[in-house]
Amino acid sequence: MIKQSILLKPMDIEVQQVEENILGENEVEIKIEACGICRGDLDMFLGERKSFMEQTTMGHEFIGKVTNTGEKCGNFLLGKRVAVNPLISCGKCYSCSNGNENYCEELRVIGFGRPGGMAEYTNQDINQVIPIKNEVKWQKAVLIEPLAVAINALENVSIDNKKNIVILGGGTIGYLICKLIKNTWPDTNLIVLTRRDTWRKLFENINCYVFKGIDEINNYINMNLKEAGIDIVFECTGSEEIASEAIKLIRRGGTILLVGIPKKNKLLKMKKIQDRSLNIKGISMYNRNQFAKAVSMVNDGFNAEEVISDIFSLDRIGEAFYMLVNKKEESRKVVIRGEEYDI
Ligand SMILES: [Zn+2]
Ligand SMILES: [Zn+2]
Numbered sequence: 001m002i003k004q005s006i007l008l009k010p011m012d013i014e015v016q017q018v019e020e021n022i023l024g025e026n027e028v029e030i031k032i033e034a035c036g037i038c039r040g041d042l043d044m045f046l047g048e049r050k051s052f053m054e055q056t057t058m059g060h061e062f063i064g065k066v067t068n069t070g071e072k073c074g075n076f077l078l079g080k081r082v083a084v085n086p087l088i089s090c091g092k093c094y095s096c097s098n099g100n101e102n103y104c105e106e107l108r109v110i111g112f113g114r115p116g117g118m119a120e121y122t123n124q125d126i127n128q129v130i131p132i133k134n135e136v137k138w139q140k141a142v143l144i145e146p147l148a149v150a151i152n153a154l155e156n157v158s159i160d161n162k163k164n165i166v167i168l169g170g171g172t173i174g175y176l177i178c179k180l181i182k183n184t185w186p187d188t189n190l191i192v193l194t195r196r197d198t199w200r201k202l203f204e205n206i207n208c209y210v211f212k213g214i215d216e217i218n219n220y221i222n223m224n225l226k227e228a229g230i231d232i233v234f235e236c237t238g239s240e241e242i243a244s245e246a247i248k249l250i251r252r253g254g255t256i257l258l259v260g261i262p263k264k265n266k267l268l269k270m271k272k273i274q275d276r277s278l279n280i281k282g283i284s285m286y287n288r289n290q291f292a293k294a295v296s297m298v299n300d301g302f303n304a305e306e307v308i309s310d311i312f313s314l315d316r317i318g319e320a321f322y323m324l325v326n327k328k329e330e331s332r333k334v335v336i337r338g339e340e341y342d343i
Contacts, residue, residue: 003339004057004119005317010047011325013318020121027123028077029068030084034142035117035336036061037320038172039238040261044112045321048263060086060110061145062117063132064338073126081136082129083144083298084117085291086110102152102285109285118317118336130295139305140298142335143176147302148286148294150176153259155290156281157232161187164225166217168246169236169260170194170203170210172307172333177234177259179304182206189225191217193242198330202306214245221249230254238262247272255279307333314339 001017008014023029041058043049062084066077088108089096095103110116110124132141150173159165159181167174170192178190190208194200203210211217221230229251235243238260246256247269256278273280286294309332312320320334 002120003314004115004121005314007044007054007056007058009054011045013045013321015315015317021115021123023068023070023123024125025071026073026125026127027070028066028073028082028126028129030064030082030122030124030129031067032059032062032064032117032119032122032314032336032338033081034063034138034338035059036142036145037324037334037336038146040112041118042321042324043261043263046325056113057115057119057122058111059117059119059122059336060112061142062122063138063141063144064117064122066129067121070126077126077129077131081132081134081141083132083141083291083295084110084122084124085128085130085148085288086112086116086145087285087288087291088114088125088128089288099287099289101287118314120314120338130292132295133299136298137303137305138337139308139335140303143172143304143307143333144291144294144298146172147176147297147304148291149173149259149283150180151290151293151297152286153177153234153257153283154180156257156283157255159185159188159232161185163231164189164228165191166230166233166246166249167192167208167236168233168242169238170196170199171236173259174234174236175199175202175307176304177236178203178208179206182208191220191230193217196329198309198332202332205306214242214249218249233257234259236260240265244269247276247278250276250278252276253278255281257281257283259283308335310334311337313337 089101089104090106192208233246233256236259
């Protein structure tokens with residue numbers, strides 16, 4: 001018997017003892033080491049996702065150790081630590097053939113309807129796993145999936161040390177984007193919108209200017225950057241109101257990357273987009289190369305473990321979600337930790 005969490009209905013998640021699933025010939029069994037909770041999971045928990053499927057095991061940000069391998073997998077992965085790419089693409093269509101697996105029309109995602117990592121064990125196709133080094137701390141490795149999103153965002157825009165950049169929404173993805181930018185281009189001017197004090201300090205530590213409101217950002221721009229203006233905006237909130245502000249605060253010809261996942265969509269500012277010659281690009285997850293790049297960056301020492309604010313055991317997963325619902329202001333990345341590993 002193994003433990004797995006099941007989202008029974010909105011606001012109701014339970015840890016159950018179930019029979020192990022039969023291991024497919026192309027699958028490996030993974031003992032979960034850690035699994036992050038992200039906005040997408042919280043939306044499912046709240047019942048706010050159209051694609052919400054009841055009776056599901058969530059979790060797409062996880063790492064673990066291979067404890068068994070299917071008949072056709074050989075045993076070279078046995079005992080190894082792995083990260084799991086949650087994107088399952090068809091591998092045959094035009095997008096897949098061109099390295100854009102995240103554009104695949106038949107894309108399915110582990111943890112969204114397909115059993116994910118909020119469990120003691122999970123069986124996943126061997127094509128989805130990439131080894132991580134033994135010495136990498138789990139706090140670093142559990143951030144591989146959001147790091148892949150940040151890598152995708154950065155590969156869609158050209159950055160250099162002279163750029164003025166605004167990040168709307170201080171959360172894990174926004175922070176990883178800033179950290180990656182500062183690692184390569186330390187002199188960029190990064191301006192961050194976040195109302196949450198728990199994030200402010202982290203952004204300030206990597207030399208970002210942090211503001212609580214759009215008005216404050218506009219004041220800062222008017223006083224300091226009136227000539228050059230803002231070259232790039234990363235919209236990480238998914239709020240249409242905030243994205244509308246991005247269209248106004250950016251300079252003509254600037255680029256806006258839509259990274260946050262919107263819930264509704266009513267007010268496309270067509271006139272402003274046309275008149276200001278803006279480039280607007282949607283960023284959805286990442287391709288296989290970008291996920292592999294995130295793994296190798298973490299294997300090579302990339303570290304953002306400071307984003308993790310709370311750690312819960314699998315048995316306490318309900319508490320973890322309720323904390324995110326009730327005390328969102330105080331928490332950052334919340335992680336479910338496998339039980340037989342040291343917390
Ligand atoms: Zn996520
Ligand atoms: Zn495809």
